[in-house]
Amino acid sequence: MEFSELINKRYSVRAYRPDPIQQQDLQQVLEAARLAPTAANRQPFQLIVIKTQGREADLNRIYDEEWFVEAPLVVCMCALPTDAWARKDGKNYADVDATIAMDHLILAAANLGLGTCWIAAFDPAAAREVLRLPDEVEPVAFTPLGYPADQPKTKKRKDVSQLVRYEGW
Numbered sequence: 001m002e003f004s005e006l007i008n009k010r011y012s013v014r015a016y017r018p019d020p021i022q023q024q025d026l027q028q029v030l031e032a033a034r035l036a037p038t039a040a041n042r043q044p045f046q047l048i049v050i051k052t053q054g055r056e057a058d059l060n061r062i063y064d065e066e067w068f069v070e071a072p073l074v075v076c077m078c079a080l081p082t083d084a085w086a087r088k089d090g091k092n093y094a095d096v097d098a099t100i101a102m103d104h105l106i107l108a109a110a111n112l113g114l115g116t117c118w119i120a121a122f123d124p125a126a127a128r129e130v131l132r133l134p135d136e137v138e139p140v141a142f143t144p145l146g147y148p149a150d151q152p153k154t155k156k157r158k159d160v161s162q163l164v165r166y167e168g169w
């Protein structure tokens with residue numbers, strides 16, 4: 001797929017088919033996250049890949065939407081702030097690094113016809129308990145991973161003039 005077509009085609013999928021994901025497709029999606037750039041190349045993230053089958057009740061404690069557990073897999077992106085690069089003023093870039101890697105994963109999935117949906121509105125305490133996360137591991141975002149059972153809607157976005165300021169041109 002052309003990159004610009006991929007960017008247009010990716011959308012938040014909120015209905016999934018239960019069809020399994022080929023192992024090589026999963027590996028390709030995870031590889032895209034692995035190759036993402038990170039500040040000072042610290043790679044301060046961990047991905048947790050969860051099979052939904054039989055875990056529906058646990059997963060719905062984390063995010064209470066039926067479609068969250070429809071796909072065969074759910075992926076949790078975690079940041080590791082203690083491993084991350086920090087700026088001179090102390091700003092820690094773990095969340096930025098984890099987010100870039102997650103976006104790589106999401107675009108690689110779309111390239112293979114797989115659906116995803118960024119989920120930040122999850123219950124962090126439930127995520128910590130269900131996934132047995134140690135204190136230093138920070139869940140940043142979840143996504144289901146599976147074949148879409150819905151259709152994309154027209155993208156609503158601000159005009160580029162509202163988003164971009166050309167300075168000193």
Ligand SMILES: Cc1cc2nc3c(=O)[nH]c(=O)nc-3n(C[C@H](O)[C@H](O)[C@H](O)COP(=O)(O)O)c2cc1C
Nearest residue numbers: 010011012013014117118119120121122141153155
């Ligand atoms: C950081 C982030 C967090 C999001 N959290 C949620 C969420 O918790 N639940 C949800 O249904 N969608 C969530 N979304 C999806 C957005 O609503 C969606 O990306 C936006 O409306 C644009 O639509 P599109 O992804 O179909 O282009 C999130 C997106 C991002 C980038």
